[in-house]
Amino acid sequence: MASSPLSHFATTSFWQQSIGLPVPVSDAAEPLALETDLCIVGGGVIGSSIAWFAKQAGIDALLLDARQPALGATGRNAGMALCGIAESYASAIQQYGRQTARELWQLTIYNREMMLGLAADLGVPHQRCGSWLLADCPEEADALAKSMRLLQEDGFDHHFTPTDPFGRGFLAGLHRPTDGVIQPAHFNRALIEAAGVPVISGAAVKKIATEGAGLRVISSRGTVAARRVMLATNGYSALLHPFFQGKVHPQRGQIQVSEPAPLVFPTAGYSHFGYYYFRQVAEANQPGLGRWLIGGARHLNFAAEAGHTDENVTAKVQADIAAYTAQYFPELADVPISHRWAGTMGFTDDGLPLVGELPDLPSVFYCVGFNGHGMGLGIKVAERAFGLMAEGSHPGIFDANRIGT
Numbered sequence: 001m002a003s004s005p006l007s008h009f010a011t012t013s014f015w016q017q018s019i020g021l022p023v024p025v026s027d028a029a030e031p032l033a034l035e036t037d038l039c040i041v042g043g044g045v046i047g048s049s050i051a052w053f054a055k056q057a058g059i060d061a062l063l064l065d066a067r068q069p070a071l072g073a074t075g076r077n078a079g080m081a082l083c084g085i086a087e088s089y090a091s092a093i094q095q096y097g098r099q100t101a102r103e104l105w106q107l108t109i110y111n112r113e114m115m116l117g118l119a120a121d122l123g124v125p126h127q128r129c130g131s132w133l134l135a136d137c138p139e140e141a142d143a144l145a146k147s148m149r150l151l152q153e154d155g156f157d158h159h160f161t162p163t164d165p166f167g168r169g170f171l172a173g174l175h176r177p178t179d180g181v182i183q184p185a186h187f188n189r190a191l192i193e194a195a196g197v198p199v200i201s202g203a204a205v206k207k208i209a210t211e212g213a214g215l216r217v218i219s220s221r222g223t224v225a226a227r228r229v230m231l232a233t234n235g236y237s238a239l240l241h242p243f244f245q246g247k248v249h250p251q252r253g254q255i256q257v258s259e260p261a262p263l264v265f266p267t268a269g270y271s272h273f274g275y276y277y278f279r280q281v282a283e284a285n286q287p288g289l290g291r292w293l294i295g296g297a298r299h300l301n302f303a304a305e306a307g308h309t310d311e312n313v314t315a316k317v318q319a320d321i322a323a324y325t326a327q328y329f330p331e332l333a334d335v336p337i338s339h340r341w342a343g344t345m346g347f348t349d350d351g352l353p354l355v356g357e358l359p360d361l362p363s364v365f366y367c368v369g370f371n372g373h374g375m376g377l378g379i380k381v382a383e384r385a386f387g388l389m390a391e392g393s394h395p396g397i398f399d400a401n402r403i404g405t
């Protein structure tokens with residue numbers, strides 16, 4: 001195992017700053033020597049969901065994070081809880097087959113409902129504002145039209161328009177009226193707090209070894225003896241264990257957020273097959289104003305964005321994102337940018353998460369590889385990983401054995 005370089009970060013997101021992250025971590029703390037039934041490694045949406053399921057099941061757990069919960073991708077994303085995955089329903093059917101595509105879409109609906117329901121219960125800002133997939137090229141417009149027919153046949157509540165619903169130069173749109181958005185860092189923190197698990201921050205796991213009938217988790221802050229471990233380290237997984245090298249590929253994603261501006265876009269937008277995503281974040285106590293949040297442009301910068309876990313922004317990607325705003329939302333193009341940040345995603349070869357148990361370390365489970373959709377899918381995939389760990393239940397389409405582990 002290699003040690004994690006996750007000791008610092010280059011950018012802080014609007015979401016993180018809004019809830020007072022990062023909090024300084026004391027270096028003076030005594031080395032840890034703890035015991036638990038379940039040791040969760042990674043405090044993003046997946047680790048916090050596992051903690052939540054552990055609480056429901058009455059399992060004693062604690063969570064280690066190399067930095068602090070919500071400093072990873074979960075505190076750095078666009079906060080969209082959308083139905084489906086970025087590729088159109090038509091292309092998902094082509095890639096995975098109809099039954100799997102239907103199951104994936106249905107799962108994102110269950111996930112969204114659970115996430116928005118928990119957000120309401122936990123006092124996390126969220127909004128059921130609907131979403132629009134907006135075609136910016138003829139190929140995407142065709143894919144949306146074809147998807148609409150298939151979605152209708154499969155009973156999903158989507159609406160297609162063959163013209164631009166916003167009069168901004170898009171070619172077509174697919175509306176999903178029940179989708180929602182959320183403050184993701186706040187959600188991450190609130191879910192961990194609700195799960196009530198002890199959290200050890202600044203504890204980068206360097207090694208996991210078997211010890212007698214159990215496991216020893218060795219971190220930069222000391223050790224934890226555990227009966228079982230759940231790795232929820234997504235894009236950072238290959239830094240922790242070589243098993244993930246070549247299986248979970250880190251990719252950087254970048255976002256920019258503006259100063260408050262008049263609200264002109266009341267929904268969540270996705271365009272160019274998901275390579276651009278945008279929304280306006282309503283400004284508290286300032287009705288009619290919202291910050292323009294937009295991210296993406298990875299397809300214009302694939303090589304430059306691959307392999308990073310550093311959370312730096314680059315002038316090129318930031319300029320590409322701004323160019324998209326200028327083309328489709330020109331009235332927002334000159335609003336000053338208040339925040340720019342990056343986050344690390346974990347991509348798999350077939351676009352689906354990996355759930356399993358490490359071949360060389362029995363009782364070390366993992367739930368990783370969210371392909372930029374951890375908010376849309378994560379809680380329900382974590383539920384399957386938890387089921388595998390706690391009851392031996394099969395993780396279905398997310399079973400990592402499909403890639404010949």
Ligand SMILES: Cc1cc2nc3c(=O)[nH]c(=O)nc-3n(C[C@H](O)[C@H](O)[C@H](O)COP(=O)(O)OP(=O)(O)OC[C@H]3O[C@@H](n4cnc5c(N)ncnc54)[C@H](O)[C@@H]3O)c2cc1C
Binds near residue numbers: 066371378
């Ligand atoms: C710019 C951007 C925009 C996005 N927008 C969306 C969106 O709108 N909707 C959506 O569905 N998804 C979106 N995503 C994807 C989504 O953010 C991720 O899929 C999701 O957050 C993954 O959650 P996670 O808990 O697996 O990982 P993370 O949130 O990254 O958490 C992993 C945690 O593991 C910790 N860790 C790593 N290594 C170690 C170690 N060795 N020891 C201890 N701790 C360790 C890290 O510190 C981190 O806290 C976006 C991602 C990015 C980067």
